Amino acid sequence: MLTVRAPATSANLGSGFDVFGVALERPADVVRLKKADRVTIEVTGAGSQYIPEDPDKNTVGAVAEALDAPAHIQIDKGVRPASGLGSSAASAAAAAVGLNELYDRGYSREELVPIAAKGEAVVSGDAHDDNVAPSIMGGFTIATEKGVTQVDADIPLVACLPDIVVSTRDARNVVPETARVDQMVETVGNAATLTTGMHRDDPELVGQGMHDTVVTPARAKLIDGYEQVREAALAAGATGVTISGAGPTVIAACAEEDRRKIASTMLDAFGERGVDARVYQTRIGRGAEVF
Ligand SMILES: Nc1ncnc2c1ncn2[C@@H]1O[C@H](COP(=O)(O)OP(=O)(O)OP(=O)(O)O)[C@@H](O)[C@H]1O
Ligand SMILES: N[C@@H](CCO)C(=O)O
Structure with missing residues (x-):
């Protein structure tokens, strides 16, 4: 065994x-x-x-x-x-x-x-x-x-899982088939910034590099309250917020000292939409x- x-x-x-x-x-x-x-x-x-x-x-x-x-x-x-x-x-x-x-x-x-x-x-x-x-x-x-x-990066994270079910299969069906060149340019910049942030254990660069205008906006429509939760987490100090995997978890990168506040803010923001959620205060492991 x-x-x-x-x-x-x-x-x-x-x-x-x-x-x-x-x-x-x-x-x-x-x-x-x-x-x-x-x-x-x-x-x-x-x-x-x-x-x-x-x-x-x-x-x-x-x-x-x-x-x-x-x-x-x-x-x-x-x-x-x-x-x-x-x-x-x-x-x-x-x-x-x-x-x-x-x-x-x-x-x-x-x-x-x-x-x-x-x-x-x-x-x-x-x-x-x-x-x-x-x-x-x-x-x-x-x-x-x-x-x-x-x-081997070390970045504090908050993962907030709402009581909503989004299957990967469904979330893949809403991914756009094409993207514009300016979106491609932006994505390359963000991905490079995020990768550098991981090498430096820098939550600011990682959060900045999490921005995406291609796949995330299409999938956000499947998560009731996504925009409100994202804005609340950013206001509480998150350096970047996005959908985790195919969703519905919303994930935030942050500095260690802001993690607890971001976690409770995200829970409250889902709560205000009438959506139950649970939150993991975690980090890269x-x-x-x-x-
Ligand atoms: N060992 C397993 N653990 C969890 N789900 C499983 C397992 N085997 C089969 N499944 C099925 O896989 C589906 C969940 O997988 P899915 O990829 O949609 O979600 P996820 O793994 O949580 O998310 P994501 O891949 O977006 O991070 C469910 O339909 C579940 O029944
Ligand atoms: N990259 C995958 C992860 C989910 O399994 C997706 O977002 O669809």
């Missing part, structure tokens, strides 16, 4: 659609794995009633198949599904890291990223790596077709850990 804790993640960070991601210090999924003749899955914890235990429909099933590593897999969800916090990816990342060790497959953390992404394809129809990469490797990750670049 082996236990793996794989963190929630926040993908995109505004300007890095389908490319940028960060591991969060909290919340996380805890996955226990035991060798078996076939794959069986048991799910408990946050939102477990909405998560299939059928290996063909759960992200961990595809990972076990890709690694040819049948096991009994017990998933304790710390990350609610359809949250924008990489819930499905956290389980896939934990399974990839755990089964690799249990069956002594010898893959590096970077090599496990496309394997875990096969799990993501099961739920969103697309094998994007931007959540599984940070959940496996930790820190800030840049996932491209060439592989993953990782930076480590990748999956085996116990």
Whole structure:
């Protein structure tokens, strides 16, 4: 029996659609794995009633198949599904890291990223790596077709998860098919600024680089109260605010001393719209850990 804790993640960070991601210090999924003749899955914890235990429909099933590593897999969800916090990816990342060790497959953390992404394809129809990469490797990750670049960044964050469900599949359907050249120029500038901020552990640069005028405005319409929450967080000192992953979580970067105030302000702003929410005061953290 082996236990793996794989963190929630926040993908995109505004300007890095389908490319940028960060591991969060909290919340996380805890996955226990035991060798078996076939794959069986048991799910408990946050939102477990909405998560299939059928290996063909759960992200961990595809990972076990890709690694040819049948096991009994017990998933304790710390990350609610359809949250924008990489819930499905956290389980896939934990399974990839755990089964690799249990069956002594010898893959590096970077090599496990496309394997875990096969799990993501099961739920969103697309094998994007931007959540599984940070959940496996930790820190800030840049996932491209060439592989993953990782930076051990340390930035305080607030992730506010409203009681709204947005599936990744739906949120991908509203992404515009084209963008103007001036938007492309702005996005390149913001993405470069954010990356520099991660190297310098500078929340100002990271927040500035989170601005996005292409994907985020289209998706904001799916989140009741997004604009109000964003404005409230910025007024409380956030250096940047955007949608986490496909939403509905709203994520803010900030200085350590402003984190608590931003967290309560975001909760209040959702509350004023009649939307219940929960908030995580967190920061960029480590990748999956085996116990
Ligand atoms: N192990 C798993 N954990 C969580 N959700 C799973 C798992 N396996 C399958 N699913 C399904 O995946 C869907 C949730 O995944 P989705 O990608 O929409 O959300 P997310 O992972 O929280 O967000 P995002 O990828 O935007 O950060 C739900 O339909 C859920 O039933
Ligand atoms: N980059 C993905 C992350 C969600 O899985 C998206 O925003 O659709």
